[in-house]
Amino acid sequence: MTLAASGRKKCYNLGLPKLGTVHGTQHSVLKFTGMAFSYLLKFIIIGDTGVGKSCLLLQFTDKRFQPVHDLTIGVEFGARLVSLPSSQAPIKLQIWDTAGQESFRSITRSYYRGACGALLVYDITRRESFAHVIKWLEEARSHSNPELVVTLVGNKADMESKRSVSIAEGKEFADKHGLLFAETSAKTAEEVEQAFIKTAAVIYEKIKSGQIDTTNEDSGIKEGMIRESQILQSGGRAPSHNAPWKCSC
Numbered sequence: 001m002t003l004a005a006s007g008r009k010k011c012y013n014l015g016l017p018k019l020g021t022v023h024g025t026q027h028s029v030l031k032f033t034g035m036a037f038s039y040l041l042k043f044i045i046i047g048d049t050g051v052g053k054s055c056l057l058l059q060f061t062d063k064r065f066q067p068v069h070d071l072t073i074g075v076e077f078g079a080r081l082v083s084l085p086s087s088q089a090p091i092k093l094q095i096w097d098t099a100g101q102e103s104f105r106s107i108t109r110s111y112y113r114g115a116c117g118a119l120l121v122y123d124i125t126r127r128e129s130f131a132h133v134i135k136w137l138e139e140a141r142s143h144s145n146p147e148l149v150v151t152l153v154g155n156k157a158d159m160e161s162k163r164s165v166s167i168a169e170g171k172e173f174a175d176k177h178g179l180l181f182a183e184t185s186a187k188t189a190e191e192v193e194q195a196f197i198k199t200a201a202v203i204y205e206k207i208k209s210g211q212i213d214t215t216n217e218d219s220g221i222k223e224g225m226i227r228e229s230q231i232l233q234s235g236g237r238a239p240s241h242n243a244p245w246k247c248s249c
């Protein structure tokens with residue numbers, strides 16, 4: 001099932017400046033083009049319907065909140081460049097937002113392969129969405145590559161008065177299953193940025209330590225045009241990309 005076949009392709013934000021420059025590289029000027037990043041990391045967002053997966057993506061790429069549940073049909077995507085503290089060059093995150101409804105499961109399942117990061121989301125006000133996390137995790141583990149980095153995300157942290165899953169429970173589950181953990185609010189943007197960036201940082205460390213083979217097609221990672229060595233030689237850093245860029249589509 002392709003994006004086109006899913007019937008809905010949304011580009012929240014391609015995350016790329018139209019044209020920019022990094023000065024002082026080997027060739028004096030390195031133009032920002034569509035490949036102006038060191039690595040492209042493919043992420044997937046999974047979890048029950050209504051937990052806020054699409055809102056997390058929209059907040060991350062566009063700094064907006066959608067108050068109405070706009071049910072995802074199949075799969076949608078967004079992308080953004082980020083700067084990691086440990087990386088000299090921008091990293092591009094390509095994020096696939098899947099439908100939580102059971103009826104789309106066969107479509108969304110095919111997106112696990114080829115992802116290096118996953119945000120597994122539950123709603124802190126809906127206990128059953130937390131109870132289903134184990135099922136989502138098993139599904140992710142059985143259809144993805146073994147190096148998949150998973151962050152457990154308890155969303156809707158702004159709704160404290162309706163909380164039915166404690167922070168300690170979420171953290172305990174994450175620790176037990178070797179996951180990263182974050183509580184977020186797609187409404188207030190609390191911890192949204194960090195949930196994506198922390199996941200990317202762990203993947204980046206795995207790349208640098210040789211734990212992930214980026215030449216493997218299923219790794220969920222592609223190399224871009226910027227070599228960190230070029231930036232290091234120039235003694236400079238790539239510009240920060242931890243602010244969303246508007247796209248024209």
Ligand SMILES: Nc1nc2c(ncn2[C@@H]2O[C@H](COP(=O)(O)OP(=O)(O)OP(=O)(O)O)[C@@H](O)[C@H]2O)c(=O)[nH]1
Pocket residue numbers: 047048049050051052053054055056066067068069070071072073098099100101155156157158159184185186187188
């Ligand atoms: N208060 C609050 N509401 C949220 C938050 N995130 C999402 N919502 C609301 O929850 C509802 C569902 O959000 P979506 O992002 O569409 O949920 P989803 O997980 O993508 O659902 P599917 O596409 O059906 O899988 C919407 O009405 C959102 O406005 C949040 O952090 N806080």
Ligand SMILES: [Mg+2]
Pocket residue numbers: 053054055070071072097098099100
């Ligand atoms: Mg959705």
